[in-house]
Amino acid sequence: MNGIHDMGGMHGMGPIQREKNEPVFHAFWEGRVFALSRALGAWRKWNLDASRHSREVIPPAEYLRMSYYEKWLTALTEQVVGSGLATRAEIESGKPARGSTKAVPPLTADKVAPLVANGAPASRNVPATPRFKAGQRVRARNMHPVGHTRLVRYARGKQGTIERDHGIFVFPDSNAHFQGERPNHVYSVRFAARELWGEQASPRDAVYIDMWDDYLEPA
Amino acid sequence: MLLRDQYDADKMDITRRGFIAAAGASAGSEAVHAQDHGHDHDHQAVPSDLALRTKALESLLVDKGLVDRAALDALVDTYEHKIGPRNGARVVARAWTDAAYKKRLLADATTAIAELGFPTGLQGEHMLVLENTPKVHNLVVCTLCSCYPWPVLGLPPVWYKSAPYRSRSVIDPRGVLREFGLQLSEDIEVRVWDSTAELRYLVLPERPAGSEKMTEDELAALVTRDSMVGVAKVTLQGGQA
Numbered sequence: 001m002n003g004i005h006d007m008g009g010m011h012g013m014g015p016i017q018r019e020k021n022e023p024v025f026h027a028f029w030e031g032r033v034f035a036l037s038r039a040l041g042a043w044r045k046w047n048l049d050a051s052r053h054s055r056e057v058i059p060p061a062e063y064l065r066m067s068y069y070e071k072w073l074t075a076l077t078e079q080v081v082g083s084g085l086a087t088r089a090e091i092e093s094g095k096p097a098r099g100s101t102k103a104v105p106p107l108t109a110d111k112v113a114p115l116v117a118n119g120a121p122a123s124r125n126v127p128a129t130p131r132f133k134a135g136q137r138v139r140a141r142n143m144h145p146v147g148h149t150r151l152v153r154y155a156r157g158k159q160g161t162i163e164r165d166h167g168i169f170v171f172p173d174s175n176a177h178f179q180g181e182r183p184n185h186v187y188s189v190r191f192a193a194r195e196l197w198g199e200q201a202s203p204r205d206a207v208y209i210d211m212w213d214d215y216l217e218p219a
Numbered sequence: 220m221l222l223r224d225q226y227d228a229d230k231m232d233i234t235r236r237g238f239i240a241a242a243g244a245s246a247g248s249e250a251v252h253a254q255d256h257g258h259d260h261d262h263q264a265v266p267s268d269l270a271l272r273t274k275a276l277e278s279l280l281v282d283k284g285l286v287d288r289a290a291l292d293a294l295v296d297t298y299e300h301k302i303g304p305r306n307g308a309r310v311v312a313r314a315w316t317d318a319a320y321k322k323r324l325l326a327d328a329t330t331a332i333a334e335l336g337f338p339t340g341l342q343g344e345h346m347l348v349l350e351n352t353p354k355v356h357n358l359v360v361c362t363l364c365s366c367y368p369w370p371v372l373g374l375p376p377v378w379y380k381s382a383p384y385r386s387r388s389v390i391d392p393r394g395v396l397r398e399f400g401l402q403l404s405e406d407i408e409v410r411v412w413d414s415t416a417e418l419r420y421l422v423l424p425e426r427p428a429g430s431e432k433m434t435e436d437e438l439a440a441l442v443t444r445d446s447m448v449g450v451a452k453v454t455l456q457g458g459q460a
Binding site: 026039076095119170193208209212 | 270273274278279284289291293295299302303373395405415
């Protein structure tokens, strides 16, 4: 979707504000939101791409106003309701519905270290034919899907060169909407800064963007 | 610290609408305030709306048996205390002092990082290391969200996730670097890496001149988080971030 989250190349966002001795979490609740998100992920009711999309659909004015973990909390709450893990009435009352059965959490404390150590690789060991190879000139497709995509707007229609083939990965555009993993090759594509931004950019500079095979066409 | 006590000991009925409305008026400013200055005092008279909402959600999910509170504690503890940029600094220092390791790191970063005993799990499953040289400077961003190599750098700082950095680092990387105090000459090639897929990037900064006699431990102490994102160089003085 052409949402506010797709920020590459925008102006007017102000100076970068750095903080000395920044804590990992600025408030206790932020850590809880982070942890809840990981713990609920273990139910496998959604996936990483769907989680990202749930934050992208926050209305633009709200998206810019909210702090990072407020966006997470808002999106997570919608995912909990949308997936049926809890009802809106339960969220509002803070209490389980009368007569509801108690579940068994899939992520217990002893499983945290293995989760952190092993993660959830998005690569897939399935055959997929790469349409492109290193050194080849390509063009990012000029497409504007209303759903989730990782094809950044600033590169659409632009030409670049395949730098390397990273292998085969889950395709976010379908996976975010539970329409299958459709694994395909991901490439690092080098775009000259001037191809993206014109004469104002330095002639030496480049932006490397990871792109799925389905985002590309021969140039 | 913004204390757990405040979150746990909040004795009021969290569903009381009057209280939430009152707390909500000040809630939005919390993050901004926290970004303004690092502080360790608790200045909130009442828990924020966000703290209340989070607490209510956690309590519901625990009551429903959907999450385990001890697992939440373990997750927070892991990212507050166990995983952070010191991991990445060890990787960099090893690469500076062991040419064979550096070669392995540049060829297969995920395996080479695991070799040092660091996790290569959550948000570090597919790692790539980018080497800075006198001719090439690498800078990492995620314009779409906040992708960052957790196992070696921990969770990202607020600026990395912020609109100013995400929007400008691809269109004006040299301007962004100047904001961080780094002026690069035109003959250096700047490569910006937009983390749009599941590859996660760690910059291998240049080893500072004058560090030839330093041990691996001493070198690791110089390596900052910012240098491994590519917004700073490593100096003999080290740095806070």
